[in-house]
Amino acid sequence: MEYTGDEIAVVGLAGRFPGAADVPELWRALRDGVDAVHDHTDDELRALGLRPELIADPALVRGHGRLDGVADFDARFFGVPDDEAAAMDPQQRLFLEQSWVALQDAGVDPARDERAVGVFAGASPNRYFLFRLLEQDPAADWEARLATRWSPDYLPTQVAYRLGLTGPAVAVQTACSSSLVAVCTAAQSLLDFRCDLALAGGVSVTEPRFRHTEGGLVSPDGRCRAFDAAGQGSGFGNGVAVFVLARLEDALEHGDRVHAVLRGWAVNNDGADRAGFAAPGLAGQAGVVTEALAGARIDPASIGMVEAHGSGTPVGDALEVAALTRAYRAAGDTRTEACALGSVKANLGNLDAAAGAAGLVKAVLAVRAGVVPATPHHQEPNPDLNLPATPFFVPVKTVDWPSDARPRRAGVSSFGLGGTNAHVIVEEAPAPAPRPPATGPFLLAVSARTPDALRDLADRLADHLDTDDHDADGPPRLDDVARTLATGRAAEPHRAIVPCTDHATAVAGLRRVAAGDPPPVDGPAAAWVGGADVDLFVDPAGARVVPLPHHPLRPVRHWIEVGS
Template sequence: MDGDAIAVVGLAGRFPGASDVATLWRNLLDGLDAVHDYTPEELRELGIGERLTGDPAYVPAGGRLAGVADFDAEFFGVPSAEAVQMDPQQRLFLEQAWVALEDSGHDPAGYDGVVGVFAGSSINRYFLFRQFGDPSATDAWESLLLPGSAADYLPAQVAYRLDLTGPAVAVQTACSSSLVAVCMAAQSLVDYRCDLALAGGVSVTEPRFLHTAGGLVSPDGRCRAFDAAGRGAAFGSGVAVLALKRLEDARQDGDQVLAVLRGWAVGNDGAARAGFAAPGLEGQATVVAEALAGAGLSAEDIGYVEAHGSGTLVGDAIEVTALTQAFGPGLAPGSCALGSVKTNLGNLDAAAGAVSLIKAVLAVRHGVVPRNLHFETPNPEIDFAASPFFVPVGNHPLPEGRRRAGVSSFGLGGTNAHVIVESAPAEAPRDPSRGEWQVLPVSARTPEALREAMVRLADHLEAGPADHPGAGPAPRLDDVARTLTGRRAFPHRAAVVCREPKEAAALLRAGADGGPGAQGLPLTSAEGVHDELRNLAASWLSGADVDWPQPSGARRVSLPAYPFQRRRHWIEARS
């Protein structure tokens, strides 16, 4: 069965209220409502006029993403003038694709395999509200819809900038785009069309929405999924990327396995719905049942469903009815948790499905389902007593034998996707770390980035498990060494030769403050360092390529990502 199982070996993303995956998980456990209420001053800065803001139906709220205007163009070899014209969605996804690769422990330049990318993005609102009609831009508007702007070119940009030679496929199915991309990536891996796949989505939007009765946007921007007060959700900005490998390969290669995808399915409602924009019960039930069958599991094996959870009375009722139908009879009421990350972040459109999957991956990994926000009175259209589902209003533990989740994402137009994810298989026990000498190489494109990378790594090595819940237990130094020696080597370098994480952290901080590493010498504080390791570190610091020895039995682990040195590349809003 492992032959068709897909390992999640890396996670990356930026979300409302969270600059990375670990912060997102902490926010979910803390029950943070990350939907932002915009002030009149913020709306004016965005160029949103009084004709819209003065409408009584206007909703001045949404999932805001910090730093959308900023991009490390030099890192990716993008000329500044071109960066200004690029859809910020492409820039965000490009950065997080790199982060996902780093999180997986694989540099595509040295990876012995084919890397694919499957991704979707939302409408290019930067073009609509910043570029179109801008007197400083060209009048040849058609040219602006080419590679830097059109959604078709998002995965191709990543493939070009990162030199990925596998399938590069744009997936455009509205809100289900990123989860459909995951399904396509998983199938491509099963079919041996690629060996490592990046999958996800991105959305950048602004608060330009009106609430309409029965529509998707709620009056205050909050998503009250499964609640009697549900009136939709605000849209928001975010990006989510998962790195995937065949489970057998991941275990053989010493990769971290954060969770396992066991089954997936994609389908469409067809004409069996009230209208083009209406959800279809049979279509939703079918993809859930197909994903379960593909996983070789029954409903009793699932402890949690991360729902599409749009927060509309009709949509939520149809979804729970479809889930109940797919799960079949016989399950006890209240035996399966039901949640929606939209209650925390709003609807992230093309990124929504991948964000939901990241939440589910972390839930089965850590054995807890985060609380569902804004749930007080059950939607009267949902018969919870006749279903196996309940909505947790506090963080809910997942039983050890049922650390599996189903993840749903449904696109406007009826394209539905469902993925079954389970906790990673138990790792073989390892002997405790014996304090052997290790080399930790750190590099960056600029001196400033190198110093920041050293401080970030020091923080990580000093942190306990509770301080970085998205990454699991405190890191072993041999795992850290294996992961760092597999990363891209940039011109500005430092190297730590050490035996303990705390020692490494102290040396990294000293080097960042201008210690020996700044003069091209290995950072070490003890005698007795193995001459071979010292010489390898010195050679690497001089700019040479080094064939690093791999610690026996060491595994790749999540470490802090490259510290991008972003600058503003942006066309300001017109007043």
């Protein structure tokens, strides 16, 4: 693969989604075509504080992409006082938590990493304030609270403050396209050398308070039948997705794990060339795809999947396919029904400000694994799409990426109400350069904030090394594991060192730590276990950063109950 120097690497990712507590669970759900939308019962709706007349309304959409544990937060771990955590917008708590998880996935310890880290993020309106805090005490000085803390403006700065990040911290608010616009903004900031790493993504927490209206955005049952003749919109849902981005050249030099590459991106607005403020624009959507393709400098016929905005409305879907077709044909793509067209909304619902980032997660995982996930609920194409005359088809079952389509590439679209459009071109990561076998012995440094957390983390690391559930590269090399633990994790007070020569001795040693009987060590390793600031990474022979289990979190409920 040839690069221009303008490519951006995805070196870390994290998220929580309806029916999926993390990114690996999401990928399994996408491969299996899972419908993760939950149908709320009357009791569940009452517990959320919905009025009896709304619950009885036949137009109420009960289907919603529910996020488990949305009320829970490990406030102590992130240094947030309990009373502040209870008042904090759960969107800020979720995004803070998953930003930290994403940095862990990237092997970045902000306290020791000298690279400047920026934060670019978007969030939905603070409904927790509207439906919890305001009703609890209408007379409180909420204006001061919102003006200084809990509005979406402060989402990235909360993360920068809590994690000690000094790059640009920029809120991006463009409705449903917020998180993908944040990714584009972060990528450009990296190319402009405004930061060296960037957190980018979005979060949304809503409740099932939406009503279906004929011709509206919300379907009667909360399901999104993207590109289907039966499409009537989509339901909303909760979720958060965060990426760690770096310049590709820097990431390769640093030895980072590259999940995928962003080859091109673009952001524009439909302007006035549309039926109304809330209506999509054909020219604007075609233009943003055209600009992203031009920036990527690739043949559009090399793209095997488009993760579309896919709102499930008859007009919106037809216009989006027409815009994609215009852009691809103008760029020289003569294929018919050759490029898969999907929408993660069919699995999760519309995650609003997090929708674009959720689609990008799907695309990154698809090009990495070489698998095109099925689009649920698709039975009969909307005839207005005229798919046989386009480069696109909707996959009804999960299939392997064509073996001759290399490098694997995907496009990702997200369009916000009001007309701000974003499109990103994703490409599989370059193959790692060959390395000689790792030779030990190795020192695996494990630390945590409490003895229980240390035992838990050691057990999870042992499981990670002892499982067959790895990607095509197999289990991580121990030199990579040693480097990641030594340089990409904070040195917490409770520590242990596991000397090992192979995976079997590593797993056995970690099990001893989990059982409270860590292996004995001496020299610098013993000094580190005793609390000294010792550099344990002594292998300069090309060890790399790899994703590993992160420090356990202990979330507890921080929530203003209805009527409390």
